[in-house]
Amino acid sequence: MASGAQGAKGTLYRGREGMWSWVAQRVTGVLLFFFLFAHVLDTALVRVSPHTYNQVIGTYKNPVVNLLEVGLVGAVMFHAFNGLRIIAVDFWSKGPKYQRQLLWVVVGLWAVLMLGFLEPMMQHTFHEWFGW
Amino acid sequence: MSTATVQEHVETSASGKAGIEMMTITVRIRRYNPEVDAAPHWVDYQVTADPTARILDSLHKIKWEQDGSLTFRRSCAHGVCGSDAMRINGKNRLACKALVKDLNPTKPITVEPIQGLPVLKDLVVDMEPFFQAYRDVKPFLIAHGNEPTRERIQSQKDRDRFDDTTKCILCAACTTSCPVFWADGQYFGPAAIVNAHRFIFDSRDDGANERLEILNDREGVWRCRTTFNCTEACPRGIQITQAIAEVKRALITRRVI
Ligand code: HEM
Ligand code: SF4
Ligand code: FES
Numbered sequence: 001m002a003s004g005a006q007g008a009k010g011t012l013y014r015g016r017e018g019m020w021s022w023v024a025q026r027v028t029g030v031l032l033f034f035f036l037f038a039h040v041l042d043t044a045l046v047r048v049s050p051h052t053y054n055q056v057i058g059t060y061k062n063p064v065v066n067l068l069e070v071g072l073v074g075a076v077m078f079h080a081f082n083g084l085r086i087i088a089v090d091f092w093s094k095g096p097k098y099q100r101q102l103l104w105v106v107v108g109l110w111a112v113l114m115l116g117f118l119e120p121m122m123q124h125t126f127h128e129w130f131g132w
Numbered sequence: 133m134s135t136a137t138v139q140e141h142v143e144t145s146a147s148g149k150a151g152i153e154m155m156t157i158t159v160r161i162r163r164y165n166p167e168v169d170a171a172p173h174w175v176d177y178q179v180t181a182d183p184t185a186r187i188l189d190s191l192h193k194i195k196w197e198q199d200g201s202l203t204f205r206r207s208c209a210h211g212v213c214g215s216d217a218m219r220i221n222g223k224n225r226l227a228c229k230a231l232v233k234d235l236n237p238t239k240p241i242t243v244e245p246i247q248g249l250p251v252l253k254d255l256v257v258d259m260e261p262f263f264q265a266y267r268d269v270k271p272f273l274i275a276h277g278n279e280p281t282r283e284r285i286q287s288q289k290d291r292d293r294f295d296d297t298t299k300c301i302l303c304a305a306c307t308t309s310c311p312v313f314w315a316d317g318q319y320f321g322p323a324a325i326v327n328a329h330r331f332i333f334d335s336r337d338d339g340a341n342e343r344l345e346i347l348n349d350r351e352g353v354w355r356c357r358t359t360f361n362c363t364e365a366c367p368r369g370i371q372i373t374q375a376i377a378e379v380k381r382a383l384i385t386r387r388v389i
Contacts, residue, residue, distance in 0.1 A: 017360075018359045019359040096374035
């Protein structure tokens with residue numbers, strides 16, 4: 001912030017859909033970066049030793065990591081769909097006018113696909129936790 | 133401070149016109165006097181207000197009747213001069229266009245300076261960096277060739293092309309609502325881009341390439357993250373994010389249409 005005098009404890013800016021979708025885009029983007037970073041490392045392990053690779057990948061086989069995976073899919077889907085929305089805002093002449101409607105399309109698509117993904121992705125965890 | 137502040141009662145205004153429901157509101161102002169305060173702090177003021185009046189009237193009442201040291205800018209009081217942009221209930225607005233009834237007066241109404249420019253005192257910020265960015269985009273007609281002997285003729289259609297961005301009153305509500313500007317005060321900001329747009333798309337102007345080159349800077353138009361805060365904040369209803377996108381596209385295609 002440019003001014004020292006403004007300091008902490010001012011109000012949070014009350015931006016609307018555009019501001020919060022930008023916050024979400026940045027948060028999911030940073031999450032994706034860290035995931036890819038870890039993913040490059042664990043995949044590179046196969047060059048060290050296939051056995052160690054199998055061991056490390058083996059530690060992922062639990063419900064907690066499964067939940068993280070669901071979160072990853074959620075983050076990727078939001079980031080990708082909202083990324084297309086931002087491209088539309090910049091390149092489609094009517095994009096800025098319909099940015100809010102476009103965001104509801106993004107959120108709707110996201111919700112529907114997440115619901116569809118949930119069962120196949122979490123089958124094993126559901127079985128372990130609830131005996132389904 | 134208590135937050136239950138509505139004590140509605142009927143007052144008769146000076147002109148003898150009865151029936152205006154006056155109400156007592158709390159205005160919570162972020163105050164800062166560099167000569168005595170280490171940091172800005174909130175101060176609450178109770179004032180009687182007509183719900184259909186503007187929050188600027190309440191600021192006047194506080195300054196004139198309670199604390200003469202309260203400092204803010206205003207001139208026209210009618211949304212024309214662009215002096216009184218401030219952050220009211222968390223959003224940038226002109227105090228002279230924000231009606232009390234639209235600000236949820238049952239709770240304290242917060243008033244703070246616009247963010248990202250140095251606070252000089254209370255609600256007054258140093259606008260110089262803002263105006264410097266405005267000057268940097270050359271906000272004046274650049275025409276080469278012979279001076280016409282009559283006015284520079286322009287079709288209605290050509291005039292309409294940039295009509296929206298002629299409405300700017302340089303209040304800085306847009307630039308100081310922008311998260312990119314808060315984080316990076318070097319960013320030209322929406323207002324400078326709006327005023328560049330006003331000339332870039334003017335058929336009488338020959339300086340489009342010059343201005344586009346200025347906005348191609350790393351602190352130029354590419355900093356925009358399309359948060360739409362500027363568009364929501366503009367008291368003139370200028371479609372700012374759209375104007376910025378048009379400048380981005382003109383830079384990519386090198387065509388001004
Ligand atoms: C599915 C493919 C992807 C698409 C379509 C996409 C698209 C976008 C778009 C359009 C933006 C907005 C840029 C702006 O605000 O001007 C963005 C922001 C961002 N992306 Fe992606 N992206 C994708 C994948 C990724 C990946 C894999 C990463 C991580 C390595 C990533 C990291 C980021 C970050 C950190 C931001 C925030 C930038 C900012 O807020 O300024 N993105 N993405
Ligand atoms: S574009 Fe709108 S918000 Fe920005 S300075 Fe001009 S009038 Fe104010
Ligand atoms: S005082 Fe002139 S715009 Fe508000």
